[in-house]
Amino acid sequence: MADAGEEAPPDPASPSVSSSIDDLISYARSQSSSSNKEEESPDWAKEVDTLKRGVVLVANPASFCTDFGGKKFSPKPTLLSKFGLTLPPPVDLGPDRRSDLLPVLILVDCHEKRGVRAVLLNRRTGYLLGDLEQPPTDDNDSALGPAPILEKFCIQPLWFGGVDNVSSGLDMLHQCPMVQGAKKITEDGLFWGGDPAQAQDAMSDPSLDRVMTGFDFKFFVQSTTWTTNDIEKEIKSGTWIKAQVSKEVLFKSRDRMGTRRAKPLWTEIMELMGGEYVELKERFYDEQ
Template sequence: MGKKNHGSSSNSSSSGNGDPSIPEGDGANGNSSSEKSNDASQHSLHVNFDWRTVRANLFSREQAETEAQAKGTSFESKPLGMKWAHPISVPETGCVLVATEKLDGVRTFERTVVLLLRSGTRHPQEGPFGIVINRPLHKKIKHMKPTNLDLATTFSDCPLHFGGPLEASMFLLKTGGRSKLPGFEEVIPGLCFGARNSLDEAAELVKKGVLKSQDFRFFVGYAGWQQDQLKEEIDSDYWYVAACSLNLIYGGFPDSSSENLWEEILQLMGGQYSELSRKPKQDM
């Protein structure tokens, strides 16, 4: 069966004159000081709230009830745990795309997990894009002899990861219990992303002690799709779509390896997905 052209830059998403990989910042101008104060108080009240966890709890409960009915046993509720993953029907910002066996043999994407940074619904001309999060390059930034001063100093010991076949460098930053950070775009609660145009702000946060360099993960390249292309690939069974916990996406970074993330997510998704995680690669 023929594969789609996943590696061509002509398939990248676009958003008018700007590179879609560059976040445009948080701020809408014109808010009054009282509105900003109200927003800040709301952020502080909900800083640790993640509606995705509520949905995951509901999904886990429904699955447990279904299994109990099938076995004829009584239902027992179990805690969700720090690491969870479950399938969802449509892609959303912050979800992951898990490569199916149809991508075995497609070197760029086989057995990859792509974190979707934007789902492509924010702007009518913008396609979805994200980064591969389970392909460490086993190199640090300093090994690439960067010319950018912040990369050569503040972030020199940060590890590099392959993010995708399209040209643009990005980084993820773990914000912990903080609310949204100005200049960075939130992917899911506790996790933001930035690009080269926000590197100065990132370095400043480290210098001020707000964040540590270990809170950052840098990616070379990204993956992008045209408006309807990703939907077509999902409908053609090239990708499974899943929601998963921040602890699963970021793990015990920087010490833990992300290379087994594909298997781990599929196993947590259970059922047919768990079976796929144990299958050997298919040479196409």
């Protein structure tokens, strides 16, 4: 209780104090909104008409699910198996896990005669790069030998690019322009290829705007290929949505982090594209 002559502290539950707090929150939000308008968000995705390197193919649920939007479908087993699926994504998995199974790929090569090559962006093998370079052990199971060749990438996941064996080694999608032999495939700075061993030095090149880490690289085994005629047929039939997606979205960590975990890649791209694609995503989630 306040002493006589002293002004009692304001009651936090009183209307005037609540109003003041609300005003402060509103002001802070307006400042944040104003700041965000000045600097465009790095997370974006938009539909495109062309088919070229760097374009992202996003699965249409109607081609991969048995039920979508209140209708029944019969996905082709050959289409499912092309992306490592034995069955259509079942409804009882829940919306996020189910959307994780919808293929999202980035085109890394487009050629009229050689066809189209892409890698899956949302299929992890369950291995890390370090698992591929286990040093020899003695009878006491103690590690021997030199450090792994790809020491700076040891904790990076190994991704499953598809069922086709096009190259015999590791393929690499990354954000480092200093990697020798890499090809730029998007305007905002995604690169394909190069030597992973040399990349360890390239990512700390002093001419770069920032020092890069292993998280600026994705490593793949195998890939997904089509003839030019086959991919055009699939696009014409509505199997794929063609999009340009920012590198920040494609390289965002989507490991589970409680309530702060990132959305599945398919889901985030649909939401960022807006309009009919948000509606498509909502119909897909409403199936649960």
